[in-house]
Amino acid sequence: MAFLVLDGLTKTYGEVRAVDSLSCTVEKGEFVSLLGPSGCGKTTTLQMIAGFETPTSGRIELAGRNLASIPARQRGLGIVFQTYALFMHMTVRENVSFGLEMRKVSGRELKTRVDRALEMVHLGALADRYPRAMSGGQRQRVALARALVIEPELLLLDEPLSNLDAKLREEMQLELRRIQREAGVTTVMVTHDQSEALAMSDRVVVMNGGRLQQVDSPFDVYETPKSSFVSTFLGKSNNFAARLESTTDTGSVLTSGGITLSGPRASLLPGAAEIAIRPERIELTGPEQGIVSGTVRERIFLGAQWMLAIETAMGEFLVARRNSGNREADIGDTVHLVWAPQDLRILPAKEGARS
């Protein structure tokens, strides 16, 4: 039995199905991200786990207990809010103590546990400061210490890093993961930032339009997306409508934009399909090896790499090229694209699309 079970979880607001029969499980000690664009239902899901929203139907089970009849304040979950929701009129120590005071912990034990929590987030020296006198990163640590000090069975993180600037966010990703491991607490994080979800999670739950799209490890979700949405939402991807002509155990044959392509074995029936290929898997080559040729339309220099937009018979390709210190193809140049057949992903055609 998994530690956290969401079973057919549904939340409707009038006609809108914010969360639509979502089912998934989280193992003890695992770090799972709910990832999706805004309005995909991930925050509503978190609110239902926390107890701030009541599911329209479906079941939430934590460590074998059904949470339905347990109010938010008795669930004993640690929650880090997007805005941190620190008590601005209390010092850091008072903020962290609050949850323990509610649990009637006092005296020496209170002090020891608060000190330990503050030590874990490296804020021992700032215990008597007020949150207003702290930076965004420090406030986030306070919020984390406040959530962890009650030793929750489950830690919920609601877009915990979205209010930090880019550099600090990367630092905090590592820091947050370290703290989560140290505390050994099962964690569910909500985020719209795919790189954050990939960097921090054991598994990623990709959601769109209230529905679950795919649950997999970050590597698998990136490498073997099961739908067009997942392939484009996680990282950059070149997606084109295609037609699956035939497939065997060793590989498949497809056509797209009048060009015949070979791909890996497909689990679909021949017919309309969609192909996806990552920009970093495409190489520029000579005219004889090229699968498709095109003209460079845009060129952007990003430091470590170049991004090229290339117009071809199949459509516009985005190609990432590692900066090797040489001059890169310029706008207007004709180039030839090549990739390994196994780097091609064959996905079900988008609904309504026929080729």
Next chain:
Amino acid sequence: MSARPWLMSAPALILFGVLLLVPLGMTFVLSFNAFDFYEGIIPTTGLANYADVLGDSYYWEIFGRTFGIALATTAICALIGVPQAYILYRLSPVWRSVVVLIVIGPLLISVVVRTLGWAILLGNRGVINTALKDWGLIERPIKMMYTEGGIVLALVHVFVPFMVLAVWAALQRKDPSTEAAAESLGASPFTVFRRIVLPQTVPGILSGSLIVFSMAASSFATPAILGGRRVKVVATTVYDEFMNTLNWPLGAAIAVTLLVAVMIIMITWNRLVERRYGEALQ
């Protein structure tokens, strides 16, 4: 270029200067003049009026009563206004606009009409006393007109909206997740209100109480109608000096004394609250 801001704000500055600073300055000057029943105002300069005001227990009593009424009004307004603002804050948007209208309702009625309404309710043969007598709960009417209590009641009625709006503004500035955070940490609804919401409304209570106190201390129409000649406050005393005794310099001295006293009280109160909560609320 540097003259432009001044030029553009000139209309407002002129209005402000003519309508506020000039009369205030003239009152200030007037308060140093002397007065004689046969010769009227004598343009001398002296502190005789202030000596009269500060040296006479009659005026001390009036000032004491005025600030007592203002203090009671402020305290009751806070007691009523804070929960009211919290309810307002928690209501759904539709209900909120209805309730806001009800809250500011008293402000839409002329002060004289509103106060006369209270007079009808509070009089010895007023609605309340008649009803209580008819039900056999009392034999003699309870004296409510011409008392400090009656004045406080009517002032609270009209000043509560200022407290509600000030506290409501403070509530809207706070992070709405703080209540959810406290709840998730195991706090009961009452604890959430007492330990999380209430402290965050302190800036609102502060500004609300400054508004209510200064307005209550200088209110005229309500104490004039409900207090009459028997319950004199500073504002009605000033009025009497100007209009009945015609001793304008003395009236001006009382008015200036009130202004200074109110300012001292407000600044002290502000300092006290800031010292207590300053670091947390900056």
